[in-house]
Amino acid sequence: MTSTTSRHFRISAPASTANIGPGFDVLGASLSLYLTLDVHVGGDSNSQDFEMTYSGEGAKDVPLTPEHNLITKAALYVLSANGIQQLPRPLKIHVDNPIPLGRGLGSSGAAVVAGILLGDALGQLKLSRSRLLDYCLMIERHPDNVAAALVGGFVASYLRELSPEDMEGIPESESLLELGWNKNIKCIAIVPQFKVATAEARSVLPSSYQRQDVIFNFQRLAVLTTALGQNPPDSDLIYNAMQDKVHQPYRKTLIPGLPEVLSSITPEKYDGLLGICLSGAGPTILALATKNFDAIANAAQAVFKEHGIQDSFYKVLDVVEDGSTCVDL
Ligand SMILES: Nc1ncnc2c1ncn2[C@@H]1O[C@H](COP(=O)(O)OP(=O)(O)O)[C@@H](O)[C@H]1O
Numbered sequence: 001m002t003s004t005t006s007r008h009f010r011i012s013a014p015a016s017t018a019n020i021g022p023g024f025d026v027l028g029a030s031l032s033l034y035l036t037l038d039v040h041v042g043g044d045s046n047s048q049d050f051e052m053t054y055s056g057e058g059a060k061d062v063p064l065t066p067e068h069n070l071i072t073k074a075a076l077y078v079l080s081a082n083g084i085q086q087l088p089r090p091l092k093i094h095v096d097n098p099i100p101l102g103r104g105l106g107s108s109g110a111a112v113v114a115g116i117l118l119g120d121a122l123g124q125l126k127l128s129r130s131r132l133l134d135y136c137l138m139i140e141r142h143p144d145n146v147a148a149a150l151v152g153g154f155v156a157s158y159l160r161e162l163s164p165e166d167m168e169g170i171p172e173s174e175s176l177l178e179l180g181w182n183k184n185i186k187c188i189a190i191v192p193q194f195k196v197a198t199a200e201a202r203s204v205l206p207s208s209y210q211r212q213d214v215i216f217n218f219q220r221l222a223v224l225t226t227a228l229g230q231n232p233p234d235s236d237l238i239y240n241a242m243q244d245k246v247h248q249p250y251r252k253t254l255i256p257g258l259p260e261v262l263s264s265i266t267p268e269k270y271d272g273l274l275g276i277c278l279s280g281a282g283p284t285i286l287a288l289a290t291k292n293f294d295a296i297a298n299a300a301q302a303v304f305k306e307h308g309i310q311d312s313f314y315k316v317l318d319v320v321e322d323g324s325t326c327v328d329l
């Protein structure tokens with residue numbers, strides 16, 4: 001498809017931290033770390049050029065062909081579902097990605113959301129936000145990261161029960177609720193220098209659970225969704241509400257030192273700490289705090305070192321309300 005009209009636009013999609021303890025596949029919060037696409041399309045009707053360049057995380061790792069790159073695959077998915085079988089030419093995309101891949105900060109969620117917005121923009125489809133989310137879910141399959149990355153803020157979501165007939169098309173598959181987040185609560189992401197693929201971290205989870213473990217998470221999830229919006233935040237309430245029995249206990253085999261990090265770093269020992277958990281499927285540790293960020297991060301890094309993980313870094317991030325955007329330049 002040759003595009004004669006020339007357009008220059010920028011897509012931005014935030015990182016996200018999912019689960020936040022007991023909210024496995026439910027809770028997600030968008031973080032102040034943005035994947036951006038700088039897109040030039042059309043202009044020279046004689047050119048069939050396609051160029052994709054990268055800077056930042058994954059620049060040397062990710063495939064750059066449209067059929068293999070997660071961003072352009074998502075864009076092609078939206079376009080083909082709407083009767084457009086290829087990307088318009090000429091097309092230049094520069095991707096700048098500060099989100100570490102395979103670390104539990106929603107890099108794939110941000111890439112899927114950015115790709116869906118890219119397809120929507122290139123096809124001039126003007127899809128609604130809920131429709132964009134449906135497309136994201138058909139790719140990512142769990143709602144927490146993509147919901148937070150698309151709409152922004154602190155988000156709870158559920159998947160609708162879908163019949164086989166529903167699945168023949170692109171079903172309306174998710175509902176979400178934007179929750180309150182106390183702006184004084186910062187997200188310390190302690191990032192070990194090894195990857196855990198989300199698919200692998202999901203494969204180690206049991207297919208069924210004891211009733212008491214499910215109730216354990218239900219109780220804490222209900223409390224946590226409100227507690228994180230309260231001001232001042234209650235560290236005892238939040239710390240205990242961020243406990244989990246559904247995913248973290250099973251993922252400790254993939255992340256050396258995880259139990260020790262989660263049990264040894266407490267509000268009693270570290271002033272300002274509210275709670276600590278695995279960010280998404282890990283290996284990043286998420287610590288929620290109002291101050292004392294460096295001491296908290298250094299404590300987690302020290303535990304990782306005791307377990308042979310010498311290299312890690314940390315970032316102090318905000319939960320951001322603006323979600324993903326597509327802006328003409
Ligand atoms: N900006 C990107 N561009 C292309 N592919 C990406 C990008 N970000 C993530 N991916 C793909 O997603 C994979 C990481 O996804 P996943 O295992 O879910 O980890 P994460 O916790 O970072 O979401 C990468 O290995 C890569 O295949």
Ligand SMILES: N[C@@H](CCOP(=O)(O)O)C(=O)O
Pocket residue numbers: 016017018019024025026103104105106107108109142144145198201202247279280281282
């Ligand atoms: N609920 C998912 C969240 C995965 O988040 P990611 O940032 O690691 O992709 C899970 O825990 O599997």
